[in-house]
Structures are given as structure tokens and as C-alpha cells.
Amino acid sequence: xxxxxxxxxxxxxxxxxxxxxxxxxxxxxxxxxxxxxxxxxxxxxxxxxxxxxxxxxxxxxxxxxxxxxxxxxxxxxxxxxxxxxxxxxxxxxxxxxxxxxxxxxxxxxxxxxxxxxxxxxxxxxxxxxxxxxxxxxxxxxxxxxxxxxxxxxxxxxxxxxxxxxxxxxxxxxxxxxxxxxxxxxxxxxxxxxxxxxxxxxxxxxxxxxxxxxxxxxxxxxxxxxxxxxxxxxxxx
Numbered sequence: 001x002x003x004x005x006x007x008x009x010x011x012x013x014x015x016x017x018x019x020x021x022x023x024x025x026x027x028x029x030x031x032x033x034x035x036x037x038x039x040x041x042x043x044x045x046x047x048x049x050x051x052x053x054x055x056x057x058x059x060x061x062x063x064x065x066x067x068x069x070x071x072x073x074x075x076x077x078x079x080x081x082x083x084x085x086x087x088x089x090x091x092x093x094x095x096x097x098x099x100x101x102x103x104x105x106x107x108x109x110x111x112x113x114x115x116x117x118x119x120x121x122x123x124x125x126x127x128x129x130x131x132x133x134x135x136x137x138x139x140x141x142x143x144x145x146x147x148x149x150x151x152x153x154x155x156x157x158x159x160x161x162x163x164x165x166x167x168x169x170x171x172x173x174x175x176x177x178x179x180x181x182x183x184x185x186x187x188x189x190x191x192x193x194x195x196x197x198x199x200x201x202x203x204x205x206x207x208x209x210x211x212x213x214x215x216x217x218x219x220x221x222x223x224x225x226x227x228x229x230x231x232x233x234x235x236x
Contacts, residue, residue: 022053023232028191028203030225043069043076045207045223047189059086059093065189067207067221077104078209078219080187094118097134105216107143115154127161136175151178152185167193186210193227203227 027050032043048064061084069076079102086095095118101111119132134154141147152175160169172188187209194202203226209219 020055022051023230024051024053025230026050026227027229028205028225028227030203030205030223032221032223039072041069041071043067043221043223045205045221045225047191047205047207053088057088059088060084061086065207067223069221074104076219076221078102080209091122092118092120093132095134097136103219105219106211106214107145108140109143110141112139113137113152117154119156127159127167129160130156130158132156132158150183152176153178162196165194165196167196169193183213185212191227199229201227201229 025048027048028046030045032041032045034041034043045067046064047066048062050062052060054060061082063080063082063084065078065080067076067078068074079100081100082097083099084095084097086093095116097113097115097117099111099113101108101113103111113136115134115136117132117134119130121128121130132155134156136152136154138150138152139147140150154173154175156171156173158169158171161167168191170188170190173186175185177183189205189207191203191205202224204222204224207221207223210217
């Protein structure tokens, strides 16, 4: 699956080398410090939403969601890495997607998702919103349990509200097992950004990850930090 994305990505770069390319980088780093019964609980969270638009319609989107918690030993080490290659129009898009997950809490060594989907999107005077659906094949290698293979629906809602002094963005997924509706995943992030007119802004963000059949059903982290946003257009 990884080789497929490397080949497709290389192909897109080659055929679009003559066109205008727009690079958009939006990365945030936040942390938390709490006093628990066993001592201090220190957490770090990184969220990245980076995109490369080649010409008018082809886009490569990279998403990273990573958090780590010490109490004082490492008790959480959670990673979600997404790659979307899409064909975009003004009000809709089509895409193929790959997602890699690692979870210390849930003893997941490698959780690979491969899917195809599409969605609708709209801009408003207050911001923008989108709704999308994907058909997903999931292969999960556990640290101690046997490997599993599943098919899932994936429904995503995404909303961003832009104001002069702040912005609020949410992105949530609902992903039920096609063969067993009691096996479902809900995860997403909500981010409040202050001083949005600056390259570096302050943020408050909440990250949640729920799996209905996992021994550890809910992982949730609320953190505070900074975010860096950069947009650059390159014309060749």
C-alpha cells in the first residue's frame, strides 16, 4: 500500500511540474501539565494539516495527529498519519486515502487503512464546511493479539469558522464496521485559534479517539499551545 502511494505521488509531481503549485502548512504544538495521585502528568500533542495543490484540481493532503503522555513513564504514545490524494472541484472532490495508526495504549503495532471516497463542500460568509464518505479496508497488527482485517464506512464532517480575532475548526470521523455495527470508531479534533492574523498563534485543542470494542475505549486530550501557518504559491 505504501509503494502505491509513493508511485502515485511521484506521478502527480511529474505531470504537474509545469503548473502553479500552492503549499499550505498548518502545524500546531501544544502541551498540558497536571498533578495526579502518582505525581505530575505531562502531555505533548502535535497536529499537522499540510497540503500541496498542483494546478487547479490535483491536491496532496498530509495529516498528522500525535500525542504522548508521561506519568512519569510513557503511558500514551498515539499516532495517526493520513495521506489523501484528491481531485478537487469547487463544490466536490474525489480521493484515495491511506492512514497509518500506532497506539501504545491499545497495543496496536500497525493499523493500516486504504480507501476511496468523495465529498461535498461549501463556502459561507462565516467560513466553510464539508461532508465526505469513504469505503475503507483496515488491516491491524496487534502487539499481542492476532492480526485482523475489516471493511469500514468512513463518514467525515469538517467545519471551519473564520473571524478577525479567532478561528474555530472541527474535524470528526464516524467509522462503523460494515459487518458489525457494534464495532465502530469515532475520532476527531476541535481547535480554537487566537490571534489568527499572525503566522504564529495561540491555540486550545481537544483530541478524542473512541473505539467501541477496545479494552481502552476512550482516549481524550485537552492541550494548550502554539500553531504556525504558512502559505506559498510557486509558479513554474
